[in-house]
Structures are given as structure tokens and as C-alpha cells.
Amino acid sequence: MIESAVGALVKDGCKDHCGSVSIPYPFGIGENCYMNKWFEVSCNETSTAPTTFLTSIEVEVLEISLADSQVHVKSPMMSVNYSGRTAGKVVKLAGSPFMFSEATTTFIAAGCNNSAVKSQIEPLIDACESTCKNKSSDPEWYCTAERCYESMIPSPLQVFNATFDREDSKECKLAFQADVEWNYSSDNNITDPNWQFKVYVPLVLDWGITMEETNGLYLNYDSPIWSVGGFSSPNFGFLNDFVKLRGCYDGYEGNPYLPYGCQDIDECKDPKHKPCGHLICENKPGTYVCKGNKAWPILLGISVGFGVVCLLTGTWWMYKILKKRKKMKLRKQFFKQNGGLLLQQQLSSTKKNIERTKVFSIKELEKATDNFNRDRILGQGGQGTVYKGMLVDGRIVAVKKSKVLDKKNVKEFINEVVLLMQINHRNIVKLLGCCLEIEVPMLVYEFIPNGTLFQYIQDQNEDIPLTWERRLQIAAEVASALSYLHSEASIPIYHRDVKSSNILLDEKYRAKVSDFGTSRLIAIDKTHLTTNVKGTFGYLDPEYFWSNQFTEKSDVYSFGVVLVELLTGEKAISLVGAEEEEARGLASHFILSMEEDNLFNILDPQLRESSAHGEITKVAKLAYRCLSLSGKQRPKMIEVAVELEQIRLLQNNSNSQQNHEETGYVKNEVTNQWDSASRGALSLDMEPLFSSEPWGSLEMQQSSNTI
Template sequence: MGLQLASALIFLLLQIMSSELSGLPMKSCESQCGDIDIQYPFGIGPNCSMNDWFVIVCNGTANNRRAFISSINLEVVDFLYERSRLRVKSPVISINCTVHNSGRVVDLRRTPFTISNYNRFTVVGCKNRVLLTYADPDIVGCQPTCDKKLKPQGKNPPCSGNKCCQTAIPYYLQVFNPRFENVNVRKGKRGCKLAFIVENIWFKSNIKDPYKVQEMEYVPMLVDWKINATALESLGINKKTTNWAFRYYNGFDFPYPNNSMLMCRKGYAGNPYLPDGCQDVDECLDLEVRSRCSGKCINTNGSYRCEAQKSWIIILGSSMGFVVLSLLFTSWWLSKFIKKRKSIQRKKKFFKRNGGLLLRQQVCSSEANVEKTKIFSSKELEKATDRFNVNRILGQGGQGTVYKGMLVDGRIVAVKKSEKVDQSRIQEFINEVVILSQINHRNVVKLLGCCLETDVPLLVYEFIPNGTLFHYLHHQNEEFQLSWKMRLQIAIEVAGALSYLHSAASIPIYHRDIKSTNILLDEKYRAKVSDFGTSRSIPIDHTHLTTRVQGTFGYLDPEYFQSNHFTEKSDVYSFGVVLVELLTGQEPLSSASLRSGIGLVTHFIISVEEGKLFDILDPRIVDQCDREEVMVVASLAKRCLNLNGKQRPTMKEVTVELEGLKFPQKDHLSILRKSDEFESNLWDAFPFTTFSNSDSGTDLSI
């Protein structure tokens, strides 16, 4: 009896040791909470999960048990283990609704959980604009229209923009804390307003009237989770394991390095966190798969194959062998012919869809006068870019990908593969191509032509070899640094280009995205304004352009963000931010400024008003710059950054003042002081009575 008891204790001890070494829970752990199946890495209780992040608390009565993730305090609806994803109950935040539900903030920061981008941020209600906080550096928000004449028709989705709108969320989002903003609300006219994050597929298939959401306790939301490399090793997983697949994500602010998302490969299903958890799916059980097989369907690991029956092989071989051999050459020739014809038809379809006929009409029109615009063929640009080889990529952005290419005549060009063009804006897109092709300014990147016979439009620009101004200002480069004279020359050239676009071009053009990354430097380090993907032209008799807010955070005109009215003074504000970058060598949104809560623009204006300009000047130019020139440029930048757009100078006035600095010191000050604005702004911004030329360049007395 004693021997049997000892053997049982030893067996139990080995089980416990084996379970701890493998990182998996013991068999005694509870695996069910109500109707929800709890599997590893989650577990009910701290000893049954991978770590404290994945502990499940099971509350409620015996007939109504509910599962909560204790680390983030969210109730679980379902687990999707094969995708490292779970479905939780997400709060509905409402204002002025019949069923008041203020909801609560979802905060997943400093946890291995993120809100999946398979959700959509949804806003319901008239006169309602809602922004997602903690989505920096992006500006994510939604504002429904409210046209009472419009009614849902046919198969339109329940949230198509009128009284309800949806927008995608960034993949890194970990906080749901919306900010409501009233838009043109009269006193006593405050209607029901809702904001929530919901699984996109669920919302489309379960909701007909979005206002009904206010009556719901919650909506389903998808949440992704990740584990660190140490946890992977504890599971005995490595790259040679056949039933596992890895996807690595960088840049998340988690307390773990190398966060990983485990998923079963295509053709496998199950829980990838369990040994042999990913099991082969028998595709031959699917009726649709079997219907595609003319013979017998045979399942294989991760896939399947179709095998003709032997009797059919014998019959077909004896009766059709000679015919097949005789038609082999004909079939090959016919397939090539059909493939070529389909390619031609596809190119014609893309050309027409992308506005090629309209562009060709304007090119041939004598009024358009766009003789230099060339319409390239897709074959030309494929050859120039080596079929858009990834090694030819110069850069990627929100408007598309840029490739380096060489044309047949030997010219080096930059080929931009644009994002898809909205069909409702084809006329506008073609007009912009025509207008940009007419721009002939030494400090604007020249548009050489375009190709419209591909799925997305291709734009061909002249190639600028020395990269962006941003790189030289914010990346340390001991071999070459921009001197003060070079920075001043760049400012003059960019100002001249913008002045040309605003007032000298045939139709005024607003750039709408002026920033240091869109200022390129040629082989002689001359400035070239680039990336007109968001630019717009306006009629001469108009003063502004009404459009949805678009631009880069840190350079965006606050007045434009408030009013949705983009004017030429909005470009002036963005140029003022670039001037501050040239003076300070700092980024508009750095990690230090985000921690302090004060951006570069605010810090600059405060420093100027307190007489501390030279304390924030870029140390790389302190010993070489002319102090009076720096003061003039700083005063000009401060005026460009005025919150009231009407009080900012025009780009023509900015260009005149900057070009005045090219003259000798005595001459340029006498020229600039002819302007009443200069006298009042320059010396008011710098209340110094004396300053000394010390070695440090920062010794000032007030």
C-alpha cells in the first residue's frame, strides 16, 4: 500500500514539473466559463494562464457565468485563437439620448492588447463631429452629414455617411476615449449623439437603424493580443516547427521586446498556443472544393489535390490523345493571342477609367497649351523601373510609392505609383495633372507626364538626387551639414516657389502639405518643392477652398482645422513651421515636446516673446550665423504662425523680405524697414537693448 501511494505521488510530481517546464497549464485547470471555451494562453486563475495578462475571472451564477480578462477589465464574448484575436463587449458612449449611456474609457496602454483594425470607429447623430484621442500622430475622426431628404435605399449599408459615418482606425490604437464636438448647433437643438468602436462585419449584418445602438448595453469589438519571444521559447516554438507561423510587429509601446502574433498557417485550424494545436483542415469535406475537382479530391497537409480516376485517364488517353497532340501548338498560340488581347483591353479599360480620354482631349486642345505633357505607356515605365522592383523604391507615403527609373533616352526620373483615384474626382484629377504640367519654376519638381493604362495612375517627375530637407535637419551627418547661408537660401527658394504657385501661375494653386519632407535638394542643394498629391487649384475669383481636413500634424494650420476652409494663408502657416525648423533644427513633433505637452511652434513663439531666441537656435549654426539675419527670419516666422490667417503675410511679401537678406547688411535693413509691418513686428518680437558677440553666441542682456 505504501509503495502504491509513493508511486502516485511521484507521478503527480512529474506531471506538475512537466507542466511548469513547458509553460502550459495543468490538466486540473477549469476550461469552461458559461458557453465560452477557455484555452491557453488564457486560463481561469493565475496558475492556469501564460502570465498575469491572460488571467480570466469567471463571475456570475451557475446558469449565467461571464468571463472577464482581469488585466484590462473587459468582458469576453468569444475567442478566435487561430488569429490571436478575441471579441469583447465594447462600450457605447452617448450624449442627449433617450437611453443615456455615457460608457467608459477603454485603455489598453502598457498591455499586450490592441484594438484590431478589423473594427470601425462609428459616429451617429446630426451636427456631430467626434475625434479619437490618443491616435497621434494621425488625426482620426468622423462627422456625419444630415440631409433630411436622403433616405436609405435598397442594399445601401446602414452607415453610409448621412446621419451615421464610419472610419478606419490605426493598427496601433490602444485607447478608446472619444471627444465630441458640436458643429453649428443652435440653442435648444441638441439631438442624440453616439460614438463607439464596433466589429465591421457585425455592424453591417445586424443593424438597420444606427440609432437603435443607444438601446444596446454594448457592441462587439475585436481585440488582438501578442506575446513576447521569451514566452515563445517556453512553448518550445521555433522557426522550424511546421505547424506554426509568425508575424512580427515593431513599434508597440509594450513592456516586451519582439512582440509576436501566433497564427495557424493557411490550411490549418485550431489553437496555435497549444502543442500540435494547429491541425490540418480537410478541404475535401467542403462541397464547394469537391465541385471544383473533376475527379477525386485528396486531402494533403495544409491543402488538397484533385486526382482524375484511372478509368477516365484510360478513356481520355485512347480517344483524345491524337487530338490533343495535334491541337497543342494551336492552343499555345491561341492562349498567347488571348492573353495579349486581354492585356490590351485591360489597359484600355484602365486608361478610360483613370481619365485618359479627357486628358488626351485637353492635351490636343489648343486652349490647354500643355505641349510638354507626355502620356507614357505602362510598358515604358515597367522597363524604366525594372518592373517596379522593390530595390528601386525611393520612398513611401500616404499618396503612393515613388520608384527611381531611367527612360530610354537616359533621363533619370522618379515614378510615383499613386493611390486609387476616386471616380467622382476624375475630372479634378486630370485638371490637376494639366495644371501641374504647366508649372515651370526652378524650385518646383517638374511633372514630366503620366501613365493612365494601369490599375492606379503613374506620375513621372524629374529625379532629385540629394533627398529631403528633413533628413539634413534632423539626422546627424558629420560629413555634410547645412550652414546658415544654405538654410537661408533654401527658405528663399521655397518661398519663391510658393509665391509663384499662389499668384504667378495661370490658376492659383494651394499646395496643402508644405513640410520639410516635401522639400527636396538637388545636386547643388537647391530646394525643390514636391508632392502635389493633395494640392488643389481654385478659380481666381475664390478666396478659399472648402474641403475635409487633410495634412500633416505639426504643420497643419489651426484656423483650417477649425473651419475646414483652406486659404493661401494656410500654406503660409506651414511655411512658418519650416522656417522654425531651419532656425532650431528641431522636429515639429518630437518625443521631448510630446512629453512636455508643448509643440515646437508654441515653444518657439514663447522663446521669441521672452527674448530667448538664441537659446533655442540650432547649435550647428550658432557660431556662423548673422544675428540680425536670424532675428529678421524669426520675426517673419512668428508672423507666418499668427493664429489669425488675415494677419499673416502673403507668400509674395515673405519672398520680398527674405530676398532682402541677400543684400549687404546696411542695404537690406534699409530696404526692409520701408515696410511698416517689418518695423512693428521685428523689434517688438525682440525686446533687447544690447547683445554681445560672445563665443557661445547666446549671451544676451535685456
């Protein structure tokens, strides 16, 4: 046996290259230069560029890698109906130490309406189908227009064959296995006109040697310096076990398949390396060490530098800790100052279940709103700003950041927040909690996504039309919410700013009563609560100006204006005149139209075409009563809610034809009422709100909604 030189890749006297391809042992050119017949390589030097072949399996070699135990070869491309191209051949590796690389092999089918089946003779392995989109006039070019591929193959695989479904089709088809890196490289450009003329693609084969062939290799080393991996394929008739040598360890070089093949690298003799600089370099097996008298200044410098870094790092961390403690101390101070302890006591002692209510930390809300980013602003007003945020549990919320809080009223503020947290109605925006760790407390509400009723009326959406049924539903839901606040809350609550822009719409376009402009409540005679706002022009109760007293009937008047908005589609206040300098109130215009028997001429055009004239007339009559100049003549909110619910229940059975006589009745009725109002009192000589049978209590369903 010819011995190899230390660190060589081939045996002595053997060729180590064929053209540009390196031929390391166990591969070899010529007798006694390869390990066994499977690794015999032939070199054809008669062509312009020398070509390398693995004689045993009849494939052309592109590259041999000792480190990965892989050989890169040319993979044939199988085809059907392709002029100028051979059909390809079946690749058979059975019985050899070679197999298709599981990690780097992909199966590709190309062409129009091509369905290729990959198999190992038996059984079927996989299938791949490509389809057509825009067929080219050139059928051969279209071979590359569409393709599909599978990135994994079963292991082990030693035989590759591809068969085509629909071979009777005249369209060209291709199928082949390829290196997955080539599949994603720039060489694989299916838009290149020359791509379809390729006769091969690169393919990677794994290879190994038997355990018997490793005998003697280990005996030449004091310790193993290569790693060993094995593979076998008993299911496909390949019964021998093989191992893959992973090349030499770091710090060694050579060929692990040759005796004394892996030798230590002397890094100290490498003039380009100079691993130790000006210090003394001492070579060790697989590595090296630096030593000498000149090492201590470097060590000293490293130590000093490390100490400085530690000092600076420690100082920075101390500053951060002190700053954090100061911030935490200030937050605790604000928490106590804003009544946090009282709120905790109230929450723990209340008998009512306050579902999912929470005292938020400022850190939670900063994270939820991206540090109160301006892009998160939902709205701004004189009292504060509302931000959209997302809590850690995924809930979307609206965070109200107020500007001012009267510190003298902290106790009242906390008591009122506790009261609001207990309000639980499906048509009232839910107060989820508050934050007291900053100078001015913040309130956290549920987020309602579909804007306001005002926007919905003024900018009607063709995809979600504002039908009469939806208008009646919204009116009934708002009335139910206000009735709950007036009658069902532990302390009656007057909203005082009922308007279409304070009515929000959720994802199903259900009404949610809200008032983000209100940050605190004030007590009046300790019998009810009312929001501390002035109201909005166009919705304010006229009686409020005469008496300066806000009552529950004031909310009824404002709700009446909202009803008229739903009926007419007009704004509460609009500009009229040649130059639009004169303001006209919707309420007075509606009353005048009722007097003149002109109801259906001022309705929203969509409602004029509706068949629900009876229901529309009833709601118009109800709106008129809500707009009575005398609060005593207006119905209570609970009566309004019940009557609207009755209209909804009878809606499906109502007569779709408009009763003209009923309209005339409305005219006479409202005319008589308006005449009485001009004399100082409105008449209640109208049909009763309730039948002799009691309607029953309103259903208050548990939900996550409050104001």
C-alpha cells in the first residue's frame, strides 16, 4: 500500500485533480488510488474542459467535499414532448455507499398542467403538480412558466424515477431532483429564455464508508479527531451500515481517510497569522498558547479597562435605580393624593359585583398607548384627551387623560367612580377602571369601534344602510340606557349632554351611550347625580333657561332631538339663508312641520320610501311629546323606552301602508298641544302611553358596558 505524505489529500503518486475538480481519497483516479470500486473516478481530458465521472454510478462529478461527506453531481432532467431533449434516465444508487442527500435535495416539476410522480420504483414517494395561468404561444418556452417543488425527500432514497400523468398531452413537461441551494439561487431563473435548454442541474449525494473500512484509522491517533455519523437503508435492500467522517477537527488539517491524514496545524509558524503578536507563541495539539514577560502590561491594561467599565456600569445602574425609586415614590404620593386608598376600600367593601374593574398603573397605560403617542389620539377637548390603547390581555380601550381635578373634591370623585364602575348595561359604555398614579387621574373605558351616531346619520354608508329598522333599534337602545340611568341605578344619574355625537356604535352597530367629556360628577340635593357639563346648543331643554334647574325631563327633551335626527337625517342646528348666516333649530322646525301636516316632507328620503309609515308616525308623535315646552308634559324616560320597545315588537306585524287619517290625527293632536304650550301649559289629552296591563320591568342584562 502506498503511504501518503503528512497532510496530503491523496495517496502518493495519485492525481489529486481532474481539471478544476479536486479528487481526495477515498476517491481516486487510477488503480490503487481509491478505497474500493464505488469511489473510482475517471477523468476525460479529451474535451475542451476536462470532465470527471464516478464510474460506478455513471454520473458526472462537479465537486467532492470531505468535510460534509458529500459529492455534487449533475442530475439528469426527465422530459416529455420536448424537442431536442432526451427523455432522461433513472438514477439508481442501490447497493452503493451513495444516497440522495435528505437535507439538500428538492423535487421539481415544470411545464403546463404537469403532474409528476417521484418514486423509488416501489413504493410511490411523492407527487408534484404545476398548473397554467397565461399560456405562451411557444409551448416549449412554457415549460418554465409554471412549476412546483417539494423541499424534502424521504430518507434514505437511492433510486429516483419520475413518471408523468397525462402523458398524452402535447405540452412539454420536465421533472428532476436538484440541490435546494441551486433552486433558490440566481442560476435558477425561470424567466431566462435559455433556462429550458439546460441538460442537467446540480444534485448532492451523501456518502460514507463501512465500519470495517475505518479499522486502522483510529489506531494512528491518541484521541479521535473526527466525528462519526451513520446511515443505513434496510427497507430498500441496502443492508450494510456506513459512517460519515466529518473531516478533521479545528486545529488540524489533512484527510481523515488516510493514515496520519489529520495532522496538527502549527499556528505559530504561520507568518500571516501571528496569533500572539509580540508575545511568545507555543504550539499545542489542535491549538496554541501565548506567553512571555510582555504579557503583564496587556493583562494590566485589560484589568484596568475592565474595572473602569464596571465602575461606569455600576454608576449608571445606581442612577437608574435612584431615578426609578423617585418615580415610584412620586406615583405612590399621587395615588394617595387622588384617593387611591379610599378607592381600594370602596372596591373591597362594596356588595355589588364590579366585573373586571381595575386600578391601572401608569406603566400599564403607557405601554397600552405607546407612551401616549399622538397617533393614538381619538379626540381632544377642553377637559382632556382620549387615547386608543391595547391592554396586555388584548382588549382595546379608550384612555381619558384629563387636564384638571379639583383636589377638594377627591372624595366625591372616588365615590362617583365606584358608582360608575357598578353601572352595567349593554347600551352604556363600560368604565373599566382608572389610574391614580399621576397628578390628574385617568379613566379607562371600553373602546367602541364604529364612531358616533352623528357620523352614521350624516355620512351614511351604502354597505350598512341606515334603514328604518336600524334607526328604531338605535332609538330603543338609547332610551333603554337613559331609562336605566334615571330609574335603575343606585343613585339616579342625569346625563345632561344627550346628543347624537355622544352615542357610539359598536361592531354590530348597537348604540352605546357615552360622554368622554365628563371626568367627574357633582351631587345635587344628594338625590341624584348629573354630569358637570353645560350641554350642547340645539339639544338643551328650553325650560332649563327659564328655571336654571336641570331635571330628568331635560334628558328627555335632548333625546327627543336625537329622535328627530333619526327621522329627518338633519343636524340639530343648521345654517339657512342666502349666505347661511341664520341658524335654525331642528326641534322647532320639526314642531312647525307637524303643525302644518308636513311630517313626511321633512323625513329622510330613505324613510319616505319605507312601508313602515305607521311606526314612523308613532315615533314622530313620541318625539313631539319629548319636545314639549313644559317638562311636566313630557313622558318619563322609562315610558319612552317602553313605548319604543312596543313599537319594535309590533313592527313585523304593522301595516306597511301609511294611514293618512292617522297623519291627520297627528296634525290635530300636535296643533292642539302647541296651542296650549303658547298659553303656558301643554295638554296631555293624547292616547295613553301604557295599556291597562303593566308592561313589566326593563331587562338589565349583565355586560361590560357603562358610562
